[in-house]
Amino acid sequence: xxxxxxxxxxxxxxxxxxxxxxxxxxxxxxxxxxxxxxxxxxxxxxxxxxxxxxxxxxxxxxxxxxxxxxxxxxxxxxxxxxxxxxxxxxxxxxxxxxxxxxxxxxxxxxxxxxxxxxxxxxxxxxxxxxxxxxxxxxxxxxxxxxxxxxxxxxxxxxxxxxxxx
Numbered sequence: 001x002x003x004x005x006x007x008x009x010x011x012x013x014x015x016x017x018x019x020x021x022x023x024x025x026x027x028x029x030x031x032x033x034x035x036x037x038x039x040x041x042x043x044x045x046x047x048x049x050x051x052x053x054x055x056x057x058x059x060x061x062x063x064x065x066x067x068x069x070x071x072x073x074x075x076x077x078x079x080x081x082x083x084x085x086x087x088x089x090x091x092x093x094x095x096x097x098x099x100x101x102x103x104x105x106x107x108x109x110x111x112x113x114x115x116x117x118x119x120x121x122x123x124x125x126x127x128x129x130x131x132x133x134x135x136x137x138x139x140x141x142x143x144x145x146x147x148x149x150x151x152x153x154x155x156x157x158x159x160x161x162x163x164x165x
Contacts, residue, residue, distance in 0.1 A: 054080060095153060
């Protein structure tokens with residue numbers, strides 16, 4: 001439940017909504033969120049940054065450089081939640097799609113589909129020990145950040161006949 005509450009809090013979820021979604025009493029969520037944000041105060045700063053940009057221009061630019069206009073009311077909490085979710089979701093999709101393109105261009109494996117933050121491939125089974133490490137390297141996408149920093153999201157792989165299960 002901590003993962004569900006943390007993830008929901010990251011995206012601006014309110015106690016009543018998170019309590020309903022997690023099937024927990026609202027007082028549990030109300031006690032959780034202040035402790036969570038005390039441990040991870042950057043989320044509160046991120047929410048304030050997005051809120052200020054949304055109210056000022058109605059436009060956000062993701063880490064990957066994608067620009068989006070928000071046409072809803074800029075002071076509407078649902079517009080703010082949508083804006084808070086924009087950059088993390090957009091950037092992750094751009095990272096996954098760039099990796100998918102890289103793997104397709106290299107013809108490492110046949111892409112079956114993309115599942116938001118995952119990719120499914122098929123390849124000759126007897127080449128698995130050779131292909132999986134290549135795919136794992138091709139999945140890594142470096143995203144430049146401020147002050148010369150870089151972000152790389154690690155990926156794991158599951159193999160099997162039924163999406164790794």
